[in-house]
Amino acid sequence: MPKIAANISMLFREFAMLDRFRAAGAAGFDGVEMQFPYAESPEQLARAAEAAGMPVVLINAPVSREHPVGLAGRPEMRESFRAQLAQIVEYAQALKVRFVHVLAGQINSTDERERCCHTYAENLLLAADVLAPHGVSVLVEALNAHDVPNYLVGTLADAQSILDRCRQRVALQFDLYHVARMGLDPAAELKQWLPLVRHVQFADAPDRHEPGTGGLRFEMALRVLNAGGYGGWLSAEYTPLAATAAGLGWLGSWRRGAFGRAEMALDI
Numbered sequence: 001m002p003k004i005a006a007n008i009s010m011l012f013r014e015f016a017m018l019d020r021f022r023a024a025g026a027a028g029f030d031g032v033e034m035q036f037p038y039a040e041s042p043e044q045l046a047r048a049a050e051a052a053g054m055p056v057v058l059i060n061a062p063v064s065r066e067h068p069v070g071l072a073g074r075p076e077m078r079e080s081f082r083a084q085l086a087q088i089v090e091y092a093q094a095l096k097v098r099f100v101h102v103l104a105g106q107i108n109s110t111d112e113r114e115r116c117c118h119t120y121a122e123n124l125l126l127a128a129d130v131l132a133p134h135g136v137s138v139l140v141e142a143l144n145a146h147d148v149p150n151y152l153v154g155t156l157a158d159a160q161s162i163l164d165r166c167r168q169r170v171a172l173q174f175d176l177y178h179v180a181r182m183g184l185d186p187a188a189e190l191k192q193w194l195p196l197v198r199h200v201q202f203a204d205a206p207d208r209h210e211p212g213t214g215g216l217r218f219e220m221a222l223r224v225l226n227a228g229g230y231g232g233w234l235s236a237e238y239t240p241l242a243a244t245a246a247g248l249g250w251l252g253s254w255r256r257g258a259f260g261r262a263e264m265a266l267d268i
Contacts, residue, residue, distance in 0.1 A: 002225055005029060022054075031055040042094030045091075056096065060102075061084060063103060069148050072103065073152040082126065092136045098136065104140075117165065120162060125170075141173040142155055156184075172196040173197075176202040177204070177237070187221045199233055200230070202221075204216045209247070210236075212250055213247075
């Protein structure tokens with residue numbers, strides 16, 4: 001069974017940010033990830049993570065008010081993205097993260113797609129150059145069009161194209177929720193894309209709450225991960241229906257290996 005992390009930007013919001021590390025550990029998670037840690041100092045976050053014994057697996061690159069789903073694919077924001085690199089390195093190094101997800105941003109028309117893809121790949125490679133010496137890998141994620149209309153990387157094929165442009169120097173972040181919202185079978189797609197996947201996130205679909213609140217068959221995806229020898233993290237990135245602890249029944253059943261045995265047939 002992969003190690004399971006809590007996205008503490010979405011889970012444990014009953015607590016102040018610096019207290020969420022300890023709450024995640026007490027609930028039984030193995031580590032945490034954060035979307036945008038930049039409201040707190042890297043030193044404060046690092047101390048809180050260390051005190052709770054919670055490794056920080058992943059953070060996102062910063063976004064802006066004008067570009068809330070990223071700016072790395074926007075040609076006119078090239079210099080702004082590059083100006084963020086020092087801050088990204090500072091947080092990644094302080095928190096000892098394994099991954100930084102660099103969001104692409106939206107496109108305004110199909111006419112600019114090629115130019116935006118070129119800019120995104122260029123910025124991803126630059127981020128990879130500055131983060132690799134710190135042992136940090138850069139990730140790309142496909143986001144569904146229901147939640148993020150006109151996102152530059154709106155399909156898994158879009159993600160593949162970007163990875164190819166980057167000559168496989170960046171890797172794939174695979175979110176079961178986003179893939180389900182694309183109308184695809186998450187387990188079947190995960191089986192196909194697993195060789196490129198370095199990090200997996202999940203929420204139930206269609207409402208992005210905890211497992212068991214929607215129609216996503218997590219048991220199939222967990223079997224794929226186990227049978228495929230996936231050695232990365234599995235991260236809960238959902239909006240709890242109530243207090244976070246009240247909706248963690250899924251965590252115990254996953255820990256007991258209900259869906260994780262490699263010898264179970266992959267009927268997909």
